[in-house]
Amino acid sequence: MNTKISMQLLSGNEAMALGAYHAGVQVAAAYPGTPSTEILENLSRFKDIYAEWSTNEKVAMEVALGAAYTGARAMVSMKHVGLNVASDPFMAASITGVVGGLVVVTADDPQIHSSQNEQDNRHYARLAKVPMLEPTDSQDAYDIMGFAFDISEQFDTPVLVRTTTRISHSKSAVEVSRHRVVKNPQPAFYCNVPKYVMLPVNALPRHALVEKRMLRLAEYTEISPLNQIMWGKRETGIVTSGVAYQYAREVFPEASFLKLGMTWPLPEKMIKEFAGQVDRLIVIEELDPFLQDNIKSMGIEVTGKEYIPLVGELNARIVAESCAAAGLLPESEKEEAIPSAGGLPRRPPLLCPGCPHTGIYFVLNSIGQRSRLVEHKNNGPQEPKLIITGDIGCYTLGAYPPLNVLDTTACMGAGIGQALGMEKAGVKSRIVAVIGDSTFLHSGITGLVNAVYNSGHITILILDNRTTAMTGHQEHPGTGVSAQGEQTFAVDIEALVRGIGVKDVKVINAFDIKALRAGVRDSLERPEVSVIIVRGSCAMLVRKRAHPRTVDIEKCDRCGVCLRLGCPAIQTENGRVFIEPTLCAGDICTVCEQLCPEKAIHAEGSVKS
Amino acid sequence: MSQSKGDGSWFDRRSTELTPRSHHERISAQRAMAMNKVGKMDLLVTGVGGQGVVLASDIIGETALAAGFDVKKTDTLGMAQRGGSVVSHVRLAARVWSPLIPDGGVDLLLAFEKLEAARWGHHLKRGGIAIVNSYAQPPLSVSLGQESYPTDDEIITSLKRKTGQVYFVDGTGRARELGNPRTLNLYMLGCFSVFAPIDAGVWKESISRRMPQNIREINLTAFEAGRKEIEGVRIGKS
Numbered sequence: 120m121n122t123k124i125s126m127q128l129l130s131g132n133e134a135m136a137l138g139a140y141h142a143g144v145q146v147a148a149a150y151p152g153t154p155s156t157e158i159l160e161n162l163s164r165f166k167d168i169y170a171e172w173s174t175n176e177k178v179a180m181e182v183a184l185g186a187a188y189t190g191a192r193a194m195v196s197m198k199h200v201g202l203n204v205a206s207d208p209f210m211a212a213s214i215t216g217v218v219g220g221l222v223v224v225t226a227d228d229p230q231i232h233s234s235q236n237e238q239d240n241r242h243y244a245r246l247a248k249v250p251m252l253e254p255t256d257s258q259d260a261y262d263i264m265g266f267a268f269d270i271s272e273q274f275d276t277p278v279l280v281r282t283t284t285r286i287s288h289s290k291s292a293v294e295v296s297r298h299r300v301v302k303n304p305q306p307a308f309y310c311n312v313p314k315y316v317m318l319p320v321n322a323l324p325r326h327a328l329v330e331k332r333m334l335r336l337a338e339y340t341e342i343s344p345l346n347q348i349m350w351g352k353r354e355t356g357i358v359t360s361g362v363a364y365q366y367a368r369e370v371f372p373e374a375s376f377l378k379l380g381m382t383w384p385l386p387e388k389m390i391k392e393f394a395g396q397v398d399r400l401i402v403i404e405e406l407d408p409f410l411q412d413n414i415k416s417m418g419i420e421v422t423g424k425e426y427i428p429l430v431g432e433l434n435a436r437i438v439a440e441s442c443a444a445a446g447l448l449p450e451s452e453k454e455e456a457i458p459s460a461g462g463l464p465r466r467p468p469l470l471c472p473g474c475p476h477t478g479i480y481f482v483l484n485s486i487g488q489r490s491r492l493v494e495h496k497n498n499g500p501q502e503p504k505l506i507i508t509g510d511i512g513c514y515t516l517g518a519y520p521p522l523n524v525l526d527t528t529a530c531m532g533a534g535i536g537q538a539l540g541m542e543k544a545g546v547k548s549r550i551v552a553v554i555g556d557s558t559f560l561h562s563g564i565t566g567l568v569n570a571v572y573n574s575g576h577i578t579i580l581i582l583d584n585r586t587t588a589m590t591g592h593q594e595h596p597g598t599g600v601s602a603q604g605e606q607t608f609a610v611d612i613e614a615l616v617r618g619i620g621v622k623d624v625k626v627i628n629a630f631d632i633k634a635l636r637a638g639v640r641d642s643l644e645r646p647e648v649s650v651i652i653v654r655g656s657c658a659m660l661v662r663k664r665a666h667p668r669t670v671d672i673e674k675c676d677r678c679g680v681c682l683r684l685g686c687p688a689i690q691t692e693n694g695r696v697f698i699e700p701t702l703c704a705g706d707i708c709t710v711c712e713q714l715c716p717e718k719a720i721h722a723e724g725s726v727k728s
Numbered sequence: 729m730s731q732s733k734g735d736g737s738w739f740d741r742r743s744t745e746l747t748p749r750s751h752h753e754r755i756s757a758q759r760a761m762a763m764n765k766v767g768k769m770d771l772l773v774t775g776v777g778g779q780g781v782v783l784a785s786d787i788i789g790e791t792a793l794a795a796g797f798d799v800k801k802t803d804t805l806g807m808a809q810r811g812g813s814v815v816s817h818v819r820l821a822a823r824v825w826s827p828l829i830p831d832g833g834v835d836l837l838l839a840f841e842k843l844e845a846a847r848w849g850h851h852l853k854r855g856g857i858a859i860v861n862s863y864a865q866p867p868l869s870v871s872l873g874q875e876s877y878p879t880d881d882e883i884i885t886s887l888k889r890k891t892g893q894v895y896f897v898d899g900t901g902r903a904r905e906l907g908n909p910r911t912l913n914l915y916m917l918g919c920f921s922v923f924a925p926i927d928a929g930v931w932k933e934s935i936s937r938r939m940p941q942n943i944r945e946i947n948l949t950a951f952e953a954g955r956k957e958i959e960g961v962r963i964g965k966s
Contacts, residue, residue, distance in 0.1 A: 126793060128786075128789050128790050128793050128799060128801075232804070256800070256827075285802060285827060285828070288802060288803060289800055289801065289802035289827035290786070290789055290799070290800065290801045290802070291798075291799065291800045291801075291824070291827065292793055292798060292799055362826075362827070365825045365826045365827065366825070366826050366828075368825045369825040369826045369830070434826065434828045434830065434831065435825075435826045435828070435830040436830045436831040436832070439830075463843060463846055463847050463878060464843065464866075464867045464869050464870050464875035464876070464877065465867065465869065465875075466776065466811070466812055466813040466843070466844075466867040467812070467867075467868075468811070468812040469811045469812070469868060471811070521872065682871065682872055685868060687811045687868060689871065690866060690871040691870075691871050691872070691873060694873075701909075
């Protein structure tokens with residue numbers, strides 16, 4: 120092993136993965152979720168550790184917890200809402216504690232770049248009574264992992280590492296200075312019923328131990344090198360953590376700083392001493408007033424969220440303007456206002472050319488007469504003829520025009536339960552739940568069992584594109600390939616659904632419009648739960664792209680049906696439709712060709728009839 | 729309570745059993761090197777998903793690091809699948825704090841697509857530089873006839889509000905001529921490199937390191953072509 124230092128430009132996620140690897144992590148588990156996905160992707164490339172994509176975050180947490188019980192160092196990573204799914208075993212991990220270090224990485228998403236909410240997971244540290252560490256850049260992210268595992272083992276607790284999109288997805292210089300050291304190369308499990316079996320008789324004394332642990336952690340956080348004071352001028356003292364630290368340093372180059380790398384429990388004495396030596400104490404933090412409220416409860420006078428926004432991601436300009444408005448910075452430092460680039464066409468995310476979701480969405484749009492809903496939306500509430508509950512994945516993009524096919528999207532797996540709830544409430548419209556393969560395996564199965572058990576009449580469309588596409592094509596239990604690229608057992612979704620007790624199960628080619636239309640119409644008539652598995656590979660994974668389609672301008676009557684697919688390859692110029700050959704997926708798709716009433720679309724170079 | 733006047737990294741902090749002190753000291757020596765670096769640049773790279781914006785900004789970051797700068801770069805992709813807006817912030821200086829460029833503080837805008845140049849042009853600093861690939865990829869709303877694509881005049885006017893230094897290049901056309909449209913990003917990188925406070929040799933080394941053998945030569949050629957293009961224009965102007 121060499122200990123040579125190298126300077127690398129790493130993203131926060133890459134740095135956390137490398138930091139964990141060097142800290143001797145032996146088992147890593149995760150479910151993909153932006154912005155956390157690359158942590159496990161990077162770990163999976165090290166062949167001397169075990170790394171898995173778990174079916175969901177709850178299972179991932181349980182896998183890591185089991186590994187930690189054996190003395191191995193284990194890690195689980197997820198996006199912020201993933202911790203909601205994993206919160207049950209997370210709370211259990213807090214009360215049982217660990218043997219080997221257990222690090223839980225939560226990647227929050229301020230600004231909701233790619234999520235359904237903006238929750239601040241720092242509250243979970245307080246709820247679960249576990250220590251929390253927050254990096255401010257990739258160097259911190261690399262260094263923090265060693266601390267996290269050490270703290271976990273020393274204090275017999277899982278450690279929450281909280282990152283955000285701007286940390287995880289920013290690259291900065293990292294001095295990679297360590298090499299991998301495995302503390303316990305021979306993990307073993309030893310019976311310890313009072314510690315591991317959470318019967319009431321054991322759990323209550325464990326709770327007392329958790330409270331004692333918090334007291335010891337409160338002592339540690341006072342002397343931890345993770346928390347640091349940097350003295351500048353004493354007029355303004357700033358308490359901050361995470362990426363907000365970077366914005367604050369940029370906006371207040373001369374102020375005094377208390378940079379918190381460990382944000383739970385908080386170093387009360389250190390904060391009091393810092394507050395006592397500055398004229399005015401402020402907190403600069405993203406999202407909730409987590410630091411501020413806790414500092415206030417120490418009886419310290421502090422401001423922050425009175426002027427720093429609660430909503431959205433911060434940046435240096437927002438911090439500067441908020442602080443200037445509050446009189447903390449001279450107004451003259453306010454920069455010239457920026458005229459917005461209004462009036463430009465937006466470029467929202469789209470389903471790709473050749474996407475296997477496009478055809479079924481077109482069918483749902485036309486059966487449900489969804490275009491009318493959009494046209495009449497100004498005439499008061501519109502009751503759809505066909506209610507479509509949605510889920511989380513690429514297919515959520517079907518909510519955008521021109522497809523307009525989703526009525527709900529809440530969280531992973533919610534669509535099936537929502538659909539049944541609407542039915543049981545007594546709505547007259549037919550109800551369809553749309554869910555992807557990875558999401559179905561993540562948390563749709565229990566919803567489907569529930570619908571069958573409770574005699575629902577809903578139709579569930581499982582859009583099976585054979586990958587976890589939205590987060591960048593990770594494997595899942597249905598693909599038969601592991602996170603580390605090994606061939607494994609592939610869950611048979613059709614057999615699974617039949618096993619649950621669904622009688623009407625259809626498997627339909629995602630690119631066969633006629634079959635899709637007939638299949639959906641038939642299933643909607645069934646007086647029972649029906650499932651359609653719409654199967655077609657994600658276009659991004661299909662390398663072969665033969666015969667892009669072209670439009671015969673003599674036959675085209677410009678009816679615009681093909682444009683209603685929302686396919687990025689189908690474009691117009693001066694009112695004429697054309698298909699961009701470099702974008703068209705060609706033979707694998709042909710959905711536009713099947714739809715064209717004038718038969719004006721055909722393979723490029725093929726004989727015209 | 730100990731006190732320090734450091735830069736916030738953990739190397740100069742109190743030693744406890746949870747700090748491997750020795751390697752932290754070496755870190756400070758390395759970072760000190762970057763601290764002496766002169767010059768800074770805040771660069772915004774924009775384009776459409778699939779054009780290679782992220783790879784280009786990665787190479788810029790790695791090259792700046794190799795040239796001794798402190799670097800931060802961050803991509804804003806949102807839910808960008810192929811076809812969405814992509815914007816990368818790259819900041820290089822002796823010490824970089826925020827990974828995001830403060831609004832309105834962009835020194836150089838490198839746009840791979842015209843509409844994206846117009847969308848981000850107002851973030852340019854007064855008197856900054858804009859390099860724009862004169863290629864249009866109309867968004868779906870334009871194809872559907874719901875919105876219209878800005879005219880070249882509108883795009884130029886909006887950029888000229890901030891700066892006179894606007895360079896239009898036919899990157900897409902030149903990359904196609906070179907035999908591989910996917911080299912657009914390296915062509916644009918070549919255009920940008922003329923303005924970066926980094927030697928040409930450092931660029932070529934870092935591109936060679938990053939590109940797999942089979943496409944290394946064509947990408948270096950594209951880089952060189954972009955570089956020549958801008959150098960030619962600049963000489964022509966003076």
